[in-house]
Amino acid sequence: MATTTFPIAKPKGGAFLLEQRQPHEVFTPEDFTDEHRAIGRATAEFFAKEVAPHLDTIQYEDKSVAVGIMRKSGELGLTGVIIPEKFGGMEMDLTSMMIVGENIAGDGSYAGWHAAHTGIGTLPILLFGTEEQKAKYLPKLASAEWVGAYCLSEPQAGSDALAIKTRAELSPDGKHYILNGQKMWITNGGYADLYTIFAKIDGEKFTAFIVERSFPGVQPGAEEKKMGIRGSSTTPIFLDNVKVPVENVLGEIGRGHIIAFNILNLGRLKLGPLAIGGCKDVIAIAAKYAKERKAFGKTISAFGMIQQKLAEMAIRTYIGESMSYRVVGMIESHLENFSWDAPDAAQTKLKAVEEYATESSYVKVFASEVLDFVVDEGVQIHGGYGFHQDYAVERAYRDSRINRIFEGTNEINRLLATGMLLKRAQRGALPLVQAVMKLQNELLSPPELNLGGPVGPFVAETKLVENAKKIGLMTLGIAFQKYMTTIDEQQELLASITDIMMNAFAMESGLLRAQKIAASGKNAQNATEMAAVFCREAMDSIEAAAKVALANCQEGDALRMSLAVLKRFAKYEPIDAIKLRRNIAARVLETGKYTV
């Protein structure tokens, strides 16, 4: 088992807001073991040689080609990374799974196949199946001999997953459940051999079932014609009196939502590395084009505005990457002596993942929006050619869009992220109220005079991160005072608060990583510059979001006072971001790719 050993604290979920982390306590890609790196290279090599040559075929001609490729990747172990060896898997850690995801993500369509199969297609059985169910199905899924799919959404129930109408009734002889209904937007739907299907027993008890494609009455519908990831299979699934043996009930009857939500938690986190893998690809494509395309007698890479784009693409990718693997590391810190042989193995894994549900939502939202930004600028760098189907960036642009929709829309994730923090606070799992009160007391005392405080690398950024968290806590406190328990209904406000908190987490992740690289004695200039630029631009968006939120909660003198405090926290001395972005772009152009 690839294990990661580093002295990471086991922070409580959401505790990043209240505690100050040290650089050595966070996991970063620089901490990958040799084995992790070898896995990354093996996956990238497989993608370059076996997937990349078939992209047009998969997208425009015959999407089922992807199934054969995926089976081939199964021979390498790429479809069974975290599955125990006794069920035909590699029994590796989560980090390995994320690294495979990142390196398989060079094409949205193929990534769709692979991620759906190995994620939502396999994980429900791995994490909730009985020994018998696992022995029966996991070996087939680990090798990709069978393709897996996950059926939760229905035409009228997307984000509102619990509103599904698919019914299950126990047969008179008590041996089967009879499933009837329709599922929608099922990734791998048209070619899957095994489905995890959610239905309500007697129209009430939300339950998951393992359904084989060969069970009579299972019928995929026509392929959807999509904006992007056109080479992935997305179909409805019709269930017409499907007889499912009672032993194929997955998990507990009436507790299917536990499966649904936990699988989504992991899926959201995994979307981070997948999106970041996509970003890296587009940066390389755009840099190559910028170095080739000539205008006004120069290559366009010589122009400042093109450089600014490349730099900003790299900066946000760096931050998204730092956040993703930081959360992966936080989860791994709970799994240090993890063994599938332990009786509560699956529970241990699920609890570790669930602990960071808020942070996983940040990763999902941030990384999917970074990818959308990167592909958008990627097209822009290509100018008119970026609009042509012949250029890879056109496909990347269309493929990116779905990431903000699936695995919970970014809107749902914005609500959940802060909603879950509040729930934790209510449960007493997170001393959020105490922190807010402490901050309010601090605000009542006069501001400390800034008489030439400490100077040096990272000092200004560390202060920015600290202040970003304070703005988050202050806004949350004021919002809660105003709306109390009805805060759940204030969607726009919750989303603003999430944006503040998410940006604070993003700033901190990028900063700590740069500090960690510097502490290791390696050249940290690039990471430092990327973190420096990001911390300041994130503070600007934090200030804007906080203004909107505060004005919704207060008025008159109270508001004016809060805004004054906000102004104090959000203040910083600007750096020459234009110059730093040029430096960052120069490194992208020199290496032809995203580097840290």
Add this chain to the structure above:
Amino acid sequence: MKIVVAIKQVPVRDSQLRIESDQRWIQEDDLGFEINEPDAYALEEALQLKEKHGGEVVALCAGPSRATQTIREALAKGADRAIHIEDDNLRDLDTFGIATLLAGAVKAEKPDLILTGLQSDDLGYGQTGVVLAELLGVPHATIIMQVEVQGGSIQVKRELEGGWFQHIEMPLPAVLTIQSGINKLRYATLMGIKKAKSKEIKSVTPAAAPAATAVLERVYVPQKSKQTQIFEGDAKSAAAKLVEKLKFEVRII
């Protein structure tokens, strides 16, 4: 059959190379490294021979500590164990020095067959395998396309020029330098990567090697020595200009 495969770690293909300020080598800081391509085919050949005839494949590598990565990948692909002649200053040696170090390690193993790539992607001398054979006092053959084992000897196919091949029967032990592309490289599997962790890598400090007699004087980007001129105008006037140039400037007609 015991096979030793000598492999070298070189910069990843298509890397953006930058020359060190002292012009003695390239900057290695930001470079990625991988197995030398012909060596990868040598390793694959060895693994296939082992699959057919049984035995053991030992990967042998002289290189700095970073070469461990490449050695592990050889183990991940199926080599049984490895020997790493580890030294960060091997660049000071020439082919004869490196081959001397390799020969020392090979002798201790007493293999039936020694394979290596026909040349390295970085320096491209194409000599190491040959010198190694000489030092071991065993026969060698270069640019090998195919290897067949027949009892105590081997049949090999050598690539000559102009589409010609030479078929040779050789006694064992022998050194073969392998041509790229002769077989289909396998991927490192995740299980292989996992198992490689528990395989032995014997790290040896290099013995005294003869001081280099061939020294790399200067590394530089190839200088442009050719020029292209395009003659404007219609065919007749362009041809006239060409003749004039060839007569009076180049003086070849």
